[in-house]
Each structure stands twice: as C-alpha cells, then as structure tokens.
Amino acid sequence: VADRSTLEDARAKLAQVDWVATLRGGQTFCWQPIDRGWSGWIGGRPVSIHLDRDKDSARFQGCDLPGWLNYLHLEMDWESIHRSIREDPHVAEAVRAFPGLRLVRDPWWECLVNFLCSPLKPIPQIEILHHRLRSAYGLPTPSGRHQFPSPGVLASLQEDDLRILKLGYRAKFIHQTARCIANGTWQWEDLPKDDLEAAVTHLRKLPGVGDKIARCVLLYTGSYLGAFPIDVWTERVLTDFYWKRKRKPKLGELEAIVRHEFGPLAGIAQIYLFHWYRTTYAHSTPD
DNA sequence: ATTCAGGAAGTAG
DNA sequence: CTACTTCCTGAA
Numbered sequence: 384v385a386d387r388s389t390l391e392d393a394r395a396k397l398a399q400v401d402w403v404a405t406l407r408g409g410q411t412f413c414w415q416p417i418d419r420g421w422s423g424w425i426g427g428r429p430v431s432i433h434l435d436r437d438k439d440s441a442r443f444q445g446c447d448l449p450g451w452l453n454y455l456h457l458e459m460d461w462e463s464i465h466r467s468i469r470e471d472p473h474v475a476e477a478v479r480a481f482p483g484l485r486l487v488r489d490p491w492w493e494c495l496v497n498f499l500c501s502p503l504k505p506i507p508q509i510e511i512l513h514h515r516l517r518s519a520y521g522l523p524t525p526s527g528r529h530q531f532p533s534p535g536v537l538a539s540l541q542e543d544d545l546r547i548l549k550l551g552y553r554a555k556f557i558h559q560t561a562r563c564i565a566n567g568t569w570q571w572e573d574l575p576k577d578d579l580e581a582a583v584t585h586l587r588k589l590p591g592v593g594d595k596i597a598r599c600v601l602l603y604t605g606s607y608l609g610a611f612p613i614d615v616w617t618e619r620v621l622t623d624f625y626w627k628r629k630r631k632p633k634l635g636e637l638e639a640i641v642r643h644e645f646g647p648l649a650g651i652a653q654i655y656l657f658h659w660y661r662t663t664y665a666h667s668t669p670d
Numbered sequence: 671a672t673t674c675a676g677g678a679a680g681t682a683g
Numbered sequence: 684c685t686a687c688t689t690c691c692t693g694a695a
C-alpha cells in the first residue's frame with residue numbers, strides 16, 4: 384500500500400515536467416522527440432517516454448521509476464525550491480513562465496563532451512554533433528541505438544576521425560581531453576566534493592575547458608547546484624536586470640552579482656533565468 | 671537564385 | 684585581442 388502511494392507520487396511529479404524546456408533547453412543533448420514522446424538516455428541506458436492525452440497514463444521505459452526521479456532531481460521538493468529562489472523577482476517571473484522546467488543529471492563524460500562541442504554553436508547544432516558522435520563511434524545496443532563513446536574509444540581515434548564529424552576546432556579539445564582521461568592523467572574522482580571553486584579549478588585542467596564549460600558540467604551532472612555558468616545569455620540577463628551602471632560589466636563584476644544575488648541554489652535559478660530570457664529574447668532585435 | 675557578412679551555451683595563446 | 688571550424692540567417 385505504501386509502495387503504491389510512492390508510485391503515484393512519482394507519477395505526479397513526472398506529470399509536472401515540461402519536457403521540451405527540460406530536455407531540449409541546452410542542459411542535455413541526447414533527447415529526440417518521437418511520436419507522442421521522447422527517446423533518450425539515463426545513466427547509459429536507452430530509455431523512452433510515451434505520453435498520452437491523459438497525463439496519468441504516461442509510460443516511462445528503460446529504467447525504473449526511481450531512476451527517472453533521480454535523473455530529474457525529483458526526489459527534491461520543487462515547490463519549496465521555487466519558493467526559495469522566487470525571492471528574486473526576475474527568477475520569480477522565469478519560474479512563472481516555465482514552472483515545469485527541471486534540472487537534469489547527465490553522466491559526467493557525456494556532459495563534458497557536450498559542452499566541449501558547445502562553443503559558438505546553437506543548441507540544435509550541439510544535438511546533431513552529439514548524435515554524430517554516438518552513431519559514428521558508440522557501441523550499438525540490441526535495439527539499434529548507440530551508446531555514447533567512452534573516453535578510451537575517442538582517445539584511440541585520430542583527431543581527423545573527429546574532424547570528419549564537422550566538430551571543427553572542437554575536435555582537438557575533445558581528442559586531447561579524451562586522452563587525459565583514458566591515460567589516467569585526469570580523474571573525475573579527484574573532483575573536490577564540497578568546494579565549488581576548487582572543482583572548477585580541477586575541471587579547467589582539461590584542454591578546452593574554461594570557466595563556463597566547467598560550471599556547466601558541475602551543474603548538469605547534478606554535482607553542484609550552486610554552479611552558475613556565465614555565457615552570452617546569462618551575461619545578458621545579469622547585465623539587463625542586475626547591472627545599474629551604463630558601461631558594460633566585466634566578467635568579475637558579473638560573478639560578484641551572482642554571489643550577491645543568488646544563494647546555494649544559484650544553478651537552479653540560472654536554468655530558469657537562462658531558459659526564460661533565451662526563449663523570450665532570442666531572434667528579437669535588441670532595441 | 672546565389673553570394674557574403676555576421677553571429678552562434680568560449681577557450682587558448 | 685584574435686584565431687579557431689562549421690553552420691545558419693538575412694541582406695544585397
């Protein structure tokens with residue numbers, strides 16, 4: 384009886400998720416829309432969502448319900464998270480606009496490569512690169528899909544084997560980073576667990592990983608909910624709403640705003656601000 | 671229809 | 684401050 388109520392609780396939480404905003408909003412890049420649902424990966428397993436008109440009868444296949452909850456941080460109480468971050472009026476508006484947006488928890492290696500692909504690329508392009516890496520170099524599953532290629536596999540390739548996937552200058556960084564990991568020079572396990580800035584420093588030892596990509600990986604692997612990546616969009620949000628002076632703020636000044644305005648859930652606030660500002664202002668000419 | 675400049679979840683030198 | 688790859692968009 385207790386099992387049944389937790390099961391219904393899990394389904395209720397999943398029913399609130401805004402799938403487009405969460406799965407295609409620039410956190411994760413492995414999800415593809417299928418007929419009335421989604422096809423993607425959780426913890427290296429191929430999974431799928433089959434939605435129906437009736438939200439209660441949605442099916443979640445490929446891993447158990449706790450796995451789904453864990454992927455979307457649904458074991459946390461999002462009502463109280465919203466209450467907490469809504470103290471900021473701009474975050475409040477973003478949460479009102481996209482109440483079903485959730486944070487994902489992707490595998491660290493896949494997440495790292497996704498963001499090594501990301502510089503100067505729009506989200507749909509990153510998704511294409513992600514799936515090219517899978518189909519070119521990932522082990523096939525029985526169902527005909529492809530795993531994300533491991534560090535060892537990518538390290539064993541030539542840089543040109545990555546170039547042919549149209550990764551451009553990103554190919555070198557991905558190849559060099561894969562080699563650092565495959566030969567044990569760099570270990571995810573050495574990541575400091577309770578010190579965000581030290582964790583950023585550790586990730587930045589990898590070629591091609593700067594401050595922005597480091598914080599993306601820390602946030603979208605679920606490792607540090609306080610990580611707030613500053614990219615062109617969050618730079619615009621912060622400058623637009625929190626910077627009162629005329630001149631353009633320096634990066635350090637934007638970081639100070641983040642420290643001052645957002646607390647330990649800064650990363651959660653960031654996903655709402657980012658998604659809301661980007662969907663509102665993308666392709667509209669700044670006045 | 672075709673070309674071309676400008677810009678896109680940045681980092682390294 | 685600039686180069687770096689590729690792709691897409693809009694103006695001519």
